[in-house]
Amino acid sequence: GGTLSAKELDGLAALANSFQSAINGLTQEPPSLQLGALVKLDPNLFTGLQLDAQLVTSSGERQTFELRLDDQTRSLKLLGPGGEVKMNFDTQGGALLGNQAMRQAAVANYLTQFDAAQQRGHGDEHLMSLFKDAFSQLNSVDDDRPRTAGAAAALNRNSRLLLNGLADFNASVSQPTLQPNPVKPEEADYFSYQVSQATQINGGPHLSVEQQQQASLKAAWHQGFNPLVALQLTRDSESQNYRYHEVDDQSNSTTRLGFRNGVLTEARVSQQASQTERVRSYQNGIEISDVDKHFSNSKDRDLLGVLDALLRKDSEAQRIGAQSALEQQLLGLSQLWLLQSNPAQIKH
Structure with missing residues (x-):
């Protein structure tokens, strides 16, 4: 319920961009993995990350993507x-x-x-x-x-x-x-x-x-x-x-x-x-x-x-x-x- 600081907003934006890049990479032919900032969490901003996505590849087939990250x-x-x-x-x-x-x-x-x-x-x-x-x-x-x-x-x-x-x-x-x-x-x-x-x-x-x-x-x-x-x-x-x-x-x-x-x-x-x-x-x-x-x-x-x-x-x-x-x-x-x-x- 609080207000995000400018630094927190920047961190979320970087994550959103990397998540989109990961999806783009997985749906292209041939697929590639581009995790970017998803694996470079700032510990001062984030304690962990959990992402789940269901994708449709360029050939119309389904693909799932799950990522979990924390300090351990x-x-x-x-x-x-x-x-x-x-x-x-x-x-x-x-x-x-x-x-x-x-x-x-x-x-x-x-x-x-x-x-x-x-x-x-x-x-x-x-x-x-x-x-x-x-x-x-x-x-x-x-x-x-x-x-x-x-x-x-x-x-x-x-x-x-x-x-x-x-x-x-x-x-x-x-x-x-x-x-x-x-x-x-x-x-x-x-x-x-x-x-x-x-x-x-x-x-x-x-x-x-x-x-x-x-x-x-x-x-x-x-x-x-x-x-x-x-x-x-x-x-x-x-x-x-x-x-x-x-x-x-x-x-x-x-x-x-x-x-x-x-x-x-x-x-x-x-x-x-x-x-x-x-x-x-x-x-x-x-x-x-x-x-x-x-x-x-x-x-x-x-x-x-x-x-x-x-x-x-x-x-x-x-x-x-x-x-x-x-x-x-x-x-x-x-x-x-x-x-x-x-x-x-x-x-x-």
């Missing part, structure tokens, strides 16, 4: 004819957040994993583009977020050494299941990708931090023998010339840090990735081959000695007044603990 969590859901995008973030009061360079490297690594999943699983490129837009823009919320201690007061720069600097999250992107072959309806086409990060912090004199990153890809699709000719499957046996691919990939990376009275006592990293693909080939409806491919790789690392050496060098640099190179050196090693979905990318 944020979530987004897009549901349309092309599929569904969902993600939820938990900032833990900003305790996990690293500097911008660390966070940009982690986001870039995740975007690379998303592209690889879309290509490997023959997912819809436009839907994955929306997923990437949402992930990048919702992570950008933390660019200017204060690093409050909150429930994890014991965390400091050293106890974040092997963390990727991002808020914990759960995210998924999936496409509607299709049954393009009337002869074999059990051979469904689908694409489902899930990725998450969870961090556990146990405080006290024996501080321990564990961060786990995981990803899962499940996909299947039909592919004709001639890539230049569109596959049209009918009940006619002469149309039944194709390969049916099924993919099931899993990957995870776990980082464990331990401290005793502020001294680093444990620094371990474990990376695993597996890729499985089954390809069945049919000629005139008769199965001519059934091939399974499996590739996996894993690596466990004890990085305590590496980190001890880097911390000693950094301490010596600070003692003589030189500029710290610790964070840049850690960025150079970050592929050793960031998620790798391709077994070939896990270094030995």
Whole structure:
């Protein structure tokens, strides 16, 4: 019932413009996500944001858009004819957040994993583009977020050494299941990708931090023998010339840090990735081959000695007044603990 100040009116206007931009982006062809000021709430003006929209795309199909933001969590859901995008973030009061360079490297690594999943699983490129837009823009919320201690007061720069600097999250992107072959309806086409990060912090004199990153890809699709000719499957046996691919990939990376009275006592990293693909080939409806491919790789690392050496060098640099190179050196090693979905990318 009060009167809005000029600053509050400006803030509402910026939100309204960004909401309109988001709707415009989602209804264009191909759709894009443009959240703008929606994810840059001024905490002095807004405690939270809840937006729900039902849209009609340029092709006349319905699409829903849900966005929730407050000082602890944020979530987004897009549901349309092309599929569904969902993600939820938990900032833990900003305790996990690293500097911008660390966070940009982690986001870039995740975007690379998303592209690889879309290509490997023959997912819809436009839907994955929306997923990437949402992930990048919702992570950008933390660019200017204060690093409050909150429930994890014991965390400091050293106890974040092997963390990727991002808020914990759960995210998924999936496409509607299709049954393009009337002869074999059990051979469904689908694409489902899930990725998450969870961090556990146990405080006290024996501080321990564990961060786990995981990803899962499940996909299947039909592919004709001639890539230049569109596959049209009918009940006619002469149309039944194709390969049916099924993919099931899993990957995870776990980082464990331990401290005793502020001294680093444990620094371990474990990376695993597996890729499985089954390809069945049919000629005139008769199965001519059934091939399974499996590739996996894993690596466990004890990085305590590496980190001890880097911390000693950094301490010596600070003692003589030189500029710290610790964070840049850690960025150079970050592929050793960031998620790798391709077994070939896990270094030995």
